[in-house]
Amino acid sequence: MDKYELKNLDFTVAIPTYNGVNRLPKVMDLLLKQTGVANLNWEIIIIDNNSKDDTNKVSESYKKFSNQNFSLRYFLEKQQGIAFARMRAINEARGEFIAFIDDDNFPANDWVLQSYIFGKEHPQAGAWSGQIHGDFEVSPPEDFTRIQAFLAIREHGLQPYLFDADNLRLPPGAALVVRKQAWCESVPKELVFKGRLSKLMVSGDDTEALLYLHKAGWEIWYNPAMHINHQIPHWRLEKDYLLVLARGCGLCIFQLRLINAKNWQKPILLVKTILGNLRRLLQHIIKYRGQSRSNLIALFEINFYWASMISPFYSLKWKLDKILENKNKYAK
Structure with a gap:
C-alpha cells in the first residue's frame, strides 16, 4: 500500500481511458488544481481499458502528488468496453461518491467541490450530473443543438431538477457522479450494454445503470453548479460518425424501456x-x-x-x- 492511501474516503474521481497518453495529462492537471478540497479525503483512480500506448506511465508520473488527503491509483482492466471500465472503478473506489470523468472531459476548478456538496445536501440522490459544454475543434453544423445531447453536451439552465427517467431523459455517463451505496445496492454486476464496441456502436450502458438506480427508488439530479468542458474533435462532427452514432443510440431504446416495465x-x-x-x-x-x-x-x-x-x-x-x-x- 502506498504511504498516503486511505481506506474510507469522501470522494473518488474515476477516469476510464483507452490510449489516453496524450489526453490524460490535461485532465489530471485540472483535477490537481481543484479548489475547496483541502478538507476532503479523496482520490483519483485511472482505469486503463487495455490501452496499447504508455497510459500506465502517465499514471506513474502523477503519483508524486499524493499527500495525506489525496492519492492516485492505477488499474488495468483488460475487458474492453466502457461498462467494464466503470464497473471496475466501482469495485476499486473507496469514496462515498464516485465521479466518472472521461479523458476528454475538462472540469472547472470547483467541479469536485460542487459535486461533493450536492451529494451531501441530497441524501436521496443516487446520481447527479451538471452542465457539460462543448469544446469544439471545428464549428458544429447548423441546428446542432437539436442533437447535441447525443454527444454528451448538456446545458439545461441554472435551476436544479430531477431527470425524467421514465421517459429516458437522463444524463450521460461522462461527468456523472454516483453514490457508491446506491450503485452497489441497485445495479447488476453485469449490464446488457457494454459500450460502443461493435461497428453498430450500440450505446445504452449509461442509461441502463441509471434506470436501475431509478427502479430502486434513488433520485437522479441535474446540478447546474457543476461545469465540464467536453472536447469534441472534428471527426465526431463528420457525417459517417454521426449517422452510426444515431443508429447506435436508437437500437438500445426498446431494451432500456423494458427495465422498469411491468409484464x-x-x-x-x-x-x-x-x-x-x-x-x-x-x-x-x-x-x-x-x-x-x-x-x-x-x-x-x-x-x-x-x-x-x-x-x-x-x-x-x-x-x-x-x-x-x-x-x-x-x-x-
Missing part, C-alpha cells in the same frame, strides 16, 4: 415503440423531402427514429444470441 406493459411498449417512431420517421421524411442529403441534422434524426423503430427486433436478436451463447457454454 403487462411490455406488449404496449412494443407497439408504441414501433408505431411512435414510424410516425416520427414519416413526419421527418415528409418535412425534409429533398433535403435528406444536405441537412445533416435531419438525416441524423431520421436514422435515430429508424433505429428506435426496429429496436424491439434488435432486442430479440440479442436475447437469441444470449441463449445460443449459454447453450454453447454448457455444451463445452
Whole structure:
C-alpha cells in the first residue's frame, strides 16, 4: 500500500481511458488544481481499458502528488468496453461518491467541490450530473443543438431538477457522479450494454445503470453548479460518425424501456415503440423531402427514429444470441 492511501474516503474521481497518453495529462492537471478540497479525503483512480500506448506511465508520473488527503491509483482492466471500465472503478473506489470523468472531459476548478456538496445536501440522490459544454475543434453544423445531447453536451439552465427517467431523459455517463451505496445496492454486476464496441456502436450502458438506480427508488439530479468542458474533435462532427452514432443510440431504446416495465406493459411498449417512431420517421421524411442529403441534422434524426423503430427486433436478436451463447457454454 502506498504511504498516503486511505481506506474510507469522501470522494473518488474515476477516469476510464483507452490510449489516453496524450489526453490524460490535461485532465489530471485540472483535477490537481481543484479548489475547496483541502478538507476532503479523496482520490483519483485511472482505469486503463487495455490501452496499447504508455497510459500506465502517465499514471506513474502523477503519483508524486499524493499527500495525506489525496492519492492516485492505477488499474488495468483488460475487458474492453466502457461498462467494464466503470464497473471496475466501482469495485476499486473507496469514496462515498464516485465521479466518472472521461479523458476528454475538462472540469472547472470547483467541479469536485460542487459535486461533493450536492451529494451531501441530497441524501436521496443516487446520481447527479451538471452542465457539460462543448469544446469544439471545428464549428458544429447548423441546428446542432437539436442533437447535441447525443454527444454528451448538456446545458439545461441554472435551476436544479430531477431527470425524467421514465421517459429516458437522463444524463450521460461522462461527468456523472454516483453514490457508491446506491450503485452497489441497485445495479447488476453485469449490464446488457457494454459500450460502443461493435461497428453498430450500440450505446445504452449509461442509461441502463441509471434506470436501475431509478427502479430502486434513488433520485437522479441535474446540478447546474457543476461545469465540464467536453472536447469534441472534428471527426465526431463528420457525417459517417454521426449517422452510426444515431443508429447506435436508437437500437438500445426498446431494451432500456423494458427495465422498469411491468409484464403487462411490455406488449404496449412494443407497439408504441414501433408505431411512435414510424410516425416520427414519416413526419421527418415528409418535412425534409429533398433535403435528406444536405441537412445533416435531419438525416441524423431520421436514422435515430429508424433505429428506435426496429429496436424491439434488435432486442430479440440479442436475447437469441444470449441463449445460443449459454447453450454453447454448457455444451463445452
